Amino acid sequence: MALDKPYTDVPGTIIFDADQSRKGYWLNQFCMSLMKAANRERFKADERAYLDEWPMTEEQKQAVLARDLNWCMRTGGNIYFLAKIGATDGKSFQQMAGSMTGMTEEEYRDMMIKGGRSAEGNRYLGENGDAQPQNQPQGAAGKKKD
Amino acid sequence: MAKISASVYTSHVPAIGAAIDLKKTGEAYWQPLFAGYEYSKQWMKENTPDVIFLVYNDHATAFSLDFIPTFAIGTAAEFIPADEGWGPRPVPKVIGHPELASHIAQSVIQDDFDLTIVNKMEVDHGLTVPLSLMFGEPDAWPCKVIPFAVNVVQYPVPSGRRCFQLGQAIRKAVESYDDDIKVQIWGTGGMSHQLQGARAGLINAEWDNRFLDRLIADPADLAQMPHIDYVREAGSEGIELVMWLIARGAMADVNGGAKPTVKHRFFHVPASNTAVGHLILENN
Numbered sequence: 001m002a003l004d005k006p007y008t009d010v011p012g013t014i015i016f017d018a019d020q021s022r023k024g025y026w027l028n029q030f031c032m033s034l035m036k037a038a039n040r041e042r043f044k045a046d047e048r049a050y051l052d053e054w055p056m057t058e059e060q061k062q063a064v065l066a067r068d069l070n071w072c073m074r075t076g077g078n079i080y081f082l083a084k085i086g087a088t089d090g091k092s093f094q095q096m097a098g099s100m101t102g103m104t105e106e107e108y109r110d111m112m113i114k115g116g117r118s119a120e121g122n123r124y125l126g127e128n129g130d131a132q133p134q135n136q137p138q139g140a141a142g143k144k145k146d
Numbered sequence: 147m148a149k150i151s152a153s154v155y156t157s158h159v160p161a162i163g164a165a166i167d168l169k170k171t172g173e174a175y176w177q178p179l180f181a182g183y184e185y186s187k188q189w190m191k192e193n194t195p196d197v198i199f200l201v202y203n204d205h206a207t208a209f210s211l212d213f214i215p216t217f218a219i220g221t222a223a224e225f226i227p228a229d230e231g232w233g234p235r236p237v238p239k240v241i242g243h244p245e246l247a248s249h250i251a252q253s254v255i256q257d258d259f260d261l262t263i264v265n266k267m268e269v270d271h272g273l274t275v276p277l278s279l280m281f282g283e284p285d286a287w288p289c290k291v292i293p294f295a296v297n298v299v300q301y302p303v304p305s306g307r308r309c310f311q312l313g314q315a316i317r318k319a320v321e322s323y324d325d326d327i328k329v330q331i332w333g334t335g336g337m338s339h340q341l342q343g344a345r346a347g348l349i350n351a352e353w354d355n356r357f358l359d360r361l362i363a364d365p366a367d368l369a370q371m372p373h374i375d376y377v378r379e380a381g382s383e384g385i386e387l388v389m390w391l392i393a394r395g396a397m398a399d400v401n402g403g404a405k406p407t408v409k410h411r412f413f414h415v416p417a418s419n420t421a422v423g424h425l426i427l428e429n430n
Contacts, residue, residue, distance in 0.1 A: 008352075010377055012345030016300050018301070021211060021300050044229060079383075080206040080251075083206075087232045094161065097341045102344070108347060111347055112416040115416075118348075119350045131345035138344065142252065
């Protein structure tokens with residue numbers, strides 16, 4: 001019997017379950033290594049060489065080099081592990097979370113100060129809230145990329 | 147006989163720790179948040195327990211993907227604040243209570259809750275931020291702390307119902323400890339927040355406040371709520387709130403005793419990505 005996954009219809013959300021964990025094992029373990037200052041230094045000195053020490057997929061390495069956290073998550077990363085990359089870059093959790101929305105740092109910070117993102121329209125895929133796939137990217141940072 | 151005197155509930159947002167450590171608590175952004183804990187610090191001074199049984203989750207710090215214990219009890223003599231990537235927080239080391247921790251482990255495991263016993267573990271912001279919020283910045287934490295880590299990172303995470311039952315077993319365990327000591331149980335994490343994907347930044351203040359109402363008035367009913375409701379309504383990381391049910395389950399009224407007194411209730415949005423909730427319940 002396959003894993004019961006009642007959470008696959010939540011928009012803009014990947015639940016870190018056993019399948020994701022298996023896929024992301026080495027990506028996440030690489031992230032753990034960044035909890036040591038000496039490893040952070042080595043990573044920063046030559047990111048590609050450091051990543052090549054890990055049996056990660058090429059796509060996972062590209063996602064890390066691009067600092068694209070959504071991409072990292074699709075390849076099995078979990079935010080609490082990926083946060084070690086952000087910490088190495090001197091980023092806060094707010095900067096990391098915001099980077100996944102397509103908003104600029106200011107836009108995301110303002111949204112939070114105004115009370116955060118509403119759950120309205122964002123509970124189920126198929127609704128029309130701001131986190132739904134048809135409404136991406138949000139904000140100016142995402143639009144600039146187009 | 148040991149006694150659970152009170153339970154404390156609070157979010158454990160890492161940015162709160164950073165604000166304290168970087169002396170930013172007086173800034174306009176942070177001032178309303180810290181104002182909500184002024185009463186709590188005073189209350190802690192007047193009601194310092196001998197031991198805090200501190201329920202929190204490890205954020206991929208002590209536990210990588212190598213070991214993922216669902217419930218882990220810290221039985222060591224001390225616990226060092228971890229380097230989570232930004233460098234360790236400049237806070238005192240945490241002094242444990244190995245005798246009480248081992249007693250609770252024995253009692254709870256024999257009560258059918260299969261805890262993992264941990265004799266060496268670094269502790270992250272999930273444990274140290276609540277201590278900072280409640281005690282400020284002392285040179286040493288004024289009481290002993292038993293860390294109790296719950297897996298809410300990789301699914302399956304324990305159900306609210308299981309957490310609530312575990313709290314009841316912990317109360318029983320504490321009350322069967324011979325020494326005449328005062329124990330508080332803290333439930334930390336939450337409230338609504340999501341740190342990932344296009345839905346990052348989700349906050350649901352109405353849902354959070356209903357959660358607080360129900361946690362106070364009818365925790366047994368609240369404990370029936372399935373995970374998916376937390377995810378949909380309070381964000382993927384809002385699932386941390388199941389940990390509050392462990393602390394609530396350890397209160398006397400759940401075992402037929404008197405209702406607790408609500409000494410303090412506070413709610414604030416935002417701290418970084420997160421809605422902050424805080425309660426102090428005293429046993430009567």
